[in-house]
Amino acid sequence: MQTNPTRLNKAVIPVAGLGTRFLPATKSTPKEMLPVVDKPAIQYVVEEAVSAGLLDVLMVTGRNKRPLEDHFDRNYELEDMLLRKGDTERLAQVCASTDLADVHYVRQGDPRGLGHAVLCAASHVGDEPFAVLLGDDLIDPRDPLLARMVEVQARYGGSVVALIEVPADRIHLYGCADVRPAGPDGLVRVVDLVEKPDPGTAPSGYAVIGRYVLAPEIFGVLQRTAPGRGGEIQLTDALRELARCGEVRGVVFEGRRYDTGDRAEYLRTTVRLACERTDLGEDFRSWLREFVESELRSPQSVGG
Numbered sequence: 483m484q485t486n487p488t489r490l491n492k493a494v495i496p497v498a499g500l501g502t503r504f505l506p507a508t509k510s511t512p513k514e515m516l517p518v519v520d521k522p523a524i525q526y527v528v529e530e531a532v533s534a535g536l537l538d539v540l541m542v543t544g545r546n547k548r549p550l551e552d553h554f555d556r557n558y559e560l561e562d563m564l565l566r567k568g569d570t571e572r573l574a575q576v577c578a579s580t581d582l583a584d585v586h587y588v589r590q591g592d593p594r595g596l597g598h599a600v601l602c603a604a605s606h607v608g609d610e611p612f613a614v615l616l617g618d619d620l621i622d623p624r625d626p627l628l629a630r631m632v633e634v635q636a637r638y639g640g641s642v643v644a645l646i647e648v649p650a651d652r653i654h655l656y657g658c659a660d661v662r663p664a665g666p667d668g669l670v671r672v673v674d675l676v677e678k679p680d681p682g683t684a685p686s687g688y689a690v691i692g693r694y695v696l697a698p699e700i701f702g703v704l705q706r707t708a709p710g711r712g713g714e715i716q717l718t719d720a721l722r723e724l725a726r727c728g729e730v731r732g733v734v735f736e737g738r739r740y741d742t743g744d745r746a747e748y749l750r751t752t753v754r755l756a757c758e759r760t761d762l763g764e765d766f767r768s769w770l771r772e773f774v775e776s777e778l779r780s781p782q783s784v785g786g
């Protein structure tokens with residue numbers, strides 16, 4: 483067993499994607515800025531990193547991503563206006579994203595896949611383990627997956643992926659892990675990985691979701707990883723090499739995860755989180771009940 487003396491404190495968030503599934507909304511707005519209730523999706527992800535103790539956040543950005551930088555920066559005019567009005571509640575909301583973490587940016591000039599995005603973080607990260615969070619997956623803060631992955635990495639070294647079990651007809655949408663049992667609490671050894679396996683060829687039903695804790699050795703492997711699925715440099719392919727050397731573990735996650743990269747799931751997430759909000763939930767839930775009842779009475783109607 484290796485132990486890791488360095489406290490892991492860096493998170494890498496690739497945000498260079500074009501967000502084509504949400505066009506036209508994403509024509510000039512980064513998909514990461516789309517609100518889930520009233521907070522941009524990216525802020526939930528940064529909050530998750532921070533609550534796992536990762537205060538140094540590097541966003542791997544691209545063209546049209548300036549609003550992300552603005553969101554995590556000060557907005558003096560707005561702050562001044564709210565201060566003069568004495569609106570301390572909104573002022574606190576505006577400052578929350580600025581004060582959250584130490585956010586850095588690097589541009590992925592030529593988007594050549596997730597593996598390439600992670601490679602762009604190499605000089606910022608250096609020779610330390612680090613986390614990667616993909617913005618399309620939101621993990622409910624009541625189910626602290628990332629903190630658990632950080633713990634596993636600190637205990638065993640190597641790299642750690644997050645896995646969920648998915649039905650056979652959905653595994654081709656994910657990286658898929660071949661695993662062996664490794665211990666209690668959903669910990670497994672990953673012996674092989676395949677990026678988006680062709681239907682009928684998946685080695686298991688375990689899908690890799692968008693949370694990784696990676697050993698710095700991944701950078702050397704990524705440098706020599708050839709383009710794979712979709713002609714892109716795949717993080718899964720680099721991890722496969724480490725998995726075959728016994729250097730990858732998996733944490734099987736059974737908590738709440740919301741896939742905001744898919745339009746229908748995005749809508750479900752917004753509804754679910756709105757219902758749980760202390761300020762909005764009560765009114766929203768009673769409207770929703772009425773809406774569902776009217777839908778059940780006459781499915782064609784559109785509730786108002």
Ligand code: G1P
Pocket residue numbers: 596616618619655656657658677678689690691692716717718
């Ligand atoms: C990426 C990874 C894939 C992983 C997925 C999780 O795919 O390449 O292995 O299962 O994220 O969300 P993407 O969804 O970006 O195509």
